[in-house]
Amino acid sequence: MAESDAAPTVKEIPGSYGVPFVSPIRDRLDFYYFQGADKYFQSRVDKYHSTVIRLNVPPGPFMASDPRVVAVLDAKSFPILFDVSKVEKKDVFTGTYMPSTSLTGGYRVCSYLDPSEPSHAKVKQLLFNVLASRKDAVVPAFRTNFTALFQTMESQLASAGKSDFNKLNDNTSFEFLGEAYFGVRPSSTELGATGPTKSTKWLFLQLCPLMTLGLPKILEELLLHTFPLPPLIAKGDYKALYKYFNDAAGSALDSVEKLGLSREEACHNLLFATVFNSYGGMKVLLPGILGWLAKAEESLHARLAKEIRAAVAGEGGKVTLNAVEKMELTRSVVYEALRMDPPVKYQYGKAKQDLVIESHDAAYQVKKGEMIFGYQPLATRDPKVFDKAEQFIGDRFLGDEGKKLIKYVVWSNGPETETPSVANKQCPGKELVVLVGRLLVVEFFLRYDTFTADVGTILLGSQVTVTSVTKSSYSSSSSSSSSATTTTNF
Known part of the structure; x- marks a missing residue:
């Protein structure tokens, strides 16, 4: 995407907040x-011919005191939020x-902290430490748990002709x-x-x-949408x-x-x-x-099956990080899924100073204290960046041109090409x-050649009901052992 060297003229931000109280509702x-x-x-982008707009965002009265935001809705303006x-x-x-801190033990947890607050670096470093100490456990834990998922899925397909992947994934991911x-x-x-039921309620x-339900x-x-539900509803679940985390994470907590x-x-x-960020993310992502x-x-x-099986064969039949x-x-398929449907669709940030936000076509003045909001699917489906932006193209990120687009995958509250830090x-x-x-795709296509599923929507993500699978002839012929329900054993 070519960018002009000339600084664009600063314009007034179009859009309207309407009548207080009435318009937000x-x-x-x-x-x-x-x-x-x-x-x-x-519809508001089309009405105002701008991807930077003033508008109201939910939930509004009485849940939120001020629904007014400056919305950034293209790939160029969106990164101001990072x-x-x-x-x-x-x-x-x-x-x-903001949900009551009664839901988090009275603490403002890391997700609600600004990096300028002292606790932010401490907590984020703790999370980095846990991830680093357990990096070798991820692949074997995933394979063990999701092999069991696929076995159950196959049993359900055999008995009922369909299998609710979301339900299996909720239990397995936890x-x-x-x-x-x-x-x-x-x-x-x-x-x-x-655990999954208690977590979902929380x-x-x-x-x-x-x-909406x-x-x-x-x-x-x-x-x-009007008043917060009382935290007491999930007090026992939390x-x-x-107790589980206090016991299970003992070694991490000791330090x-x-x-x-x-x-x-x-x-x-x-x-x-673990529950909100990781488990909540996996409920949507997979x-x-x-x-x-x-x-x-x-x-x-x-x-995919050809690529995955060749890479695993090259590692002696083992699923390794190197493979x-x-x-x-x-990897491109996963990036494309994250581009099309990022697990977290909304991003917010409050302007620390008067600043200028640039879209592809113009620049806009934002005043200190104004809330900036980004709706990520519009940014990651920006037609000025992505060809056939509304289509899922599995190999979109392959090759030199594809690699240039990876920086526009921003599901993680930052470009995919950058690194998280404290x-x-x-x-x-x-x-x-x-x-x-990627491991989900790997395990799936080691086990199956192809599949069919009914795909709908549920709450904040996709509902997937698998209706058929074609087991992998490659895995059954190349594995040294197999069973009626396990067609691959590397």
Whole structure:
């Protein structure tokens, strides 16, 4: 994408906030019911002929005191939200409202801290330390847990002709994260099989202002979008989750005093990072990847299977990090899924100073203290950056030209080409998330040649119901052992 050297003329930001109280509620109804998020933002881009606009964002009254934002809705303006020298990220993780800290043990956890706050670097370093100490556990933990998922999926297909991947993924991802991060499977503790249900209830209380459940509009407006639900609803669930993390993460928590953190604050942060950030992300990411693959041509399945099996064969039949790094098409598919449907669609930041935001076509003055908002799907589907931007193209990021586009994949609160640090707000588990996405594709196409699925929408992501799989003839002929339900054994 060519950029002009000439500085664009600074213009007034178009758009309107309308009548206080009344317009935000009307806009909320448009956002949730009459237009939907994509159309809500795109219709205003079309109306004002600008990708930088003043508008209201949900939830509005009475959940949020001020719904007014400056929306940045293209690939060029969006990165202002990553520059923590220009925008403050304090208490804006979920947007114009903030869930009660009663849901996080009374602490403002890392996601709500600005890098300028002393605790931010301490907590983020703790997360880096945990990830580094457990890096060798990720691949074997993933393979063990998702092999079991696929076995169950095949049994369900045999008996019922379909399998709810989301439900299986919810349970499996929770087990995987406990084992990968802390070496303790949640189901083997007092938590038992209740972890996913307790986690989902706790997540719901924080995210319900951004959801619709398909209930009558008046009921949803009153219950979900007007007043926060009481944290007491999940108090017992959170207590049980906290106990698991306090026990399972013992070795990580034993060293937190060196970072200047209390054990209690560290444990609440590990719980949030694992359940909200990691588990919440996997609930959206993995069905999203599988959903896009289900819609893709069977030829893409064949290319993935060929690449994956060749790389694994080159490692003596083992799935290793070295093998996964050689799978360029697999990585491109994951990047494309993250581009099309980023797990976190909204980004916020408050201007620390008067500043100028540039879009492709103009520049705009933003005043100190104004809230800047980005709707990521419009930025990552920017037609001025991506050819056929609304289409899923699995090999989009291959080759020299494809690699130039990787910086526009920004799901992690930063460009894919940059690295998380204690000084920025980029996801500390950025590399792990992409790896987990690739491992899903790897395990799937080691096991199957192709598949079909029904793909719909559910809450904040895709609903994937697998309807058929074609088992891999390669794996059954090349494996030294196999069973009726396991067609690959590397």
